[in-house]
Amino acid sequence: MNWMILIIAGLFEVAFAACLGKAKETTGTEANYWYIGFLVCLSISMILLVKATRELPIGTAYAVWTGIGAVGTVLLGILIFKEPTTFWRLFFISTLIASVVGLKIVSN
Known part of the structure; x- marks a missing residue:
């Protein structure tokens, strides 16, 4: 369950960047x-990240969240x-x- 919470937190991170x-x-x-919308998504993302790190190792959870x-x-x-799509961008992603x-x- 904590992994699902962490994934949702990561998706809200994408939303606040959008x-x-x-x-x-x-x-x-x-x-x-x-x-x-940025502030709402940021808040939700952080709350879910905190909730996930109660059970998951902080280093792993934070790396997965930022990833x-x-x-x-x-x-x-x-x-x-409409940012450029290049081989190297896709390779590193x-x-x-x-x-x-x-x-x-x-x-x-």
Whole structure:
């Protein structure tokens, strides 16, 4: 169950990064709504991370949480924000995914 909580926390990390990206693209009231979304997603992500680390090792949990956030944010950047897709970006994202999965496998 704690791994599921950690994965959801990582997805909320991706969401708060997406809110920052959308806020950068807008102005005025719309930007403020995106910043509010950022704060809500950030809060949920942190609360879930704290909950997951009550049972999971902090080093592993934090690495998996940031890995989910990093991979998800790069993929969002490519798919939504039209960031470049290069061989090396995809290669290093793949190695990051392999590292996160490896941490999950070797953790108790």
